[in-house]
Amino acid sequence: xxxxxxxxxxxxxxxxxxxxxxxxxxxxxxxxxxxxxxxxxxxxxxxxxxxxxxxxxxxxxxxxxxxxxxxxxxxxxxxxxxxxxxxxxxxxxxxxxxxxxxxxxxxxxxxxxxxxxxxxxxxxxxxxxxxxxxxxxxxxxxxxxxxxxxxxxxxxxxxxxxxxxxxxxxxxxxxxxxxxxxxxxxxxxxxxxxxxxxxxxxxxxxxxxxxxxxxxxxxxxxxxxxxxxxxxxxxxxxxxxxxxxxxxxxxxxxxxxxxxxxxxxxxxxxx
Numbered sequence: 001x002x003x004x005x006x007x008x009x010x011x012x013x014x015x016x017x018x019x020x021x022x023x024x025x026x027x028x029x030x031x032x033x034x035x036x037x038x039x040x041x042x043x044x045x046x047x048x049x050x051x052x053x054x055x056x057x058x059x060x061x062x063x064x065x066x067x068x069x070x071x072x073x074x075x076x077x078x079x080x081x082x083x084x085x086x087x088x089x090x091x092x093x094x095x096x097x098x099x100x101x102x103x104x105x106x107x108x109x110x111x112x113x114x115x116x117x118x119x120x121x122x123x124x125x126x127x128x129x130x131x132x133x134x135x136x137x138x139x140x141x142x143x144x145x146x147x148x149x150x151x152x153x154x155x156x157x158x159x160x161x162x163x164x165x166x167x168x169x170x171x172x173x174x175x176x177x178x179x180x181x182x183x184x185x186x187x188x189x190x191x192x193x194x195x196x197x198x199x200x201x202x203x204x205x206x207x208x209x210x211x212x213x214x215x216x217x218x219x220x221x222x223x224x225x226x227x228x229x230x231x232x233x234x235x236x237x238x239x240x241x242x243x244x245x246x247x248x249x250x251x252x253x254x255x256x257x258x259x260x261x262x263x264x265x266x267x268x269x270x271x
Contacts, residue, residue, distance in 0.1 A: 017056035019146040023080030023190045028124045044113045048153035049170035058142035068099035079197035084125040094128035211250040214240045
C-alpha cells in the first residue's frame with residue numbers, strides 16, 4: 001500500500017476534484033494512506049500517480065439498474081471505458097437524480113472513488129455525490145482537459161523513470177504498479193484514443209460562386225434594362241469573391257451566349 005499523503009500529487013488539492021479517464025480508474029489497485037484525523041476514506045492511488053479522494057467525470061449514461069430510494073447502479077462511459085456508479089440511501093440526492101434521467105444522456109458526475117477488493121483482484125467504482133445532464137460539447141471539453149492532466153502526470157512518471165526528482169505519488173505509482181516505459185506508452189495511447197473520439201466541429205464552407213451566374217445576378221439586381229458600368233460590375237464581382245479576370249471572362253461568356261451586350265464602350269446591359 002502506498003504510504004503517501006493526500007496533500008501530495010499535482011492534480012489534487014484540498015477541496016478539489018480529480019479529472020481522470022475510466023481507463024485509468026479501471027487500472028487502479030492501491031490506496032494512499034489516510035491522513036491522520038481527516039475523517040475521510042482512504043484516497044486511491046492511480047497508475048499515473050494521482051492520489052485523490054474526489055473525482056469529477058463526464059460521460060454518457062448508458063444504463064441505470066435498481067430501485068430509487070434503495071440502491072442504484074449505473075454505467076457512465078467515456079472514450080476509454082465506463083465508470084461504475086453505485087448509490088444507496090446515503091446518496092439520496094444522487095439516486096433521485098439518476099432515477100429521473102433516461103439513458104442515453106451525457107452527464108457530469110462528482111463522486112468518491114471506492115476501491116473494492118475481490119479475492120486477489122481489486123476494482124474501483126464511484127459513489128456519486130451529484131449528477132446532472134450536460135451537452136456533448138461539455139463532454140468533449142472534459143475529455144480535452146482530462147487528457148492534458150493525464151499527459152502531465154505521464155511526463156512526470158517518464159522523468160522519474162529517467163532518474164529525475166518526482167513527487168512521492170509518482171514514485172509510489174512506479175513502485176506499486178511496477179511501471180516501465182511500455183506501460184506509460186500504453187497509457188499514452190489511451191489518451192490519444194480519447195482525443196480522437198472528439199467530434200470535429202463542422203464549419204459549412206460555401207461553394208465558390210459560378211462567375212457567369214454571379215455577374216448575371218449582379219447586373220439583374222440593378223434593374224432588368226439597366227446600363228451598368230464596367231467599374232460597377234467589377235465592384236459587384238469583388239463583393240462576391242471574384243477577381244477582375246473572372247468578371248471579364250464572365251462578361252465575355254454572357255456576350256457569347258447572347259445574354260448581354262455592350263451598347264457603348266465600358267457599359268453593359270442584359271438582354
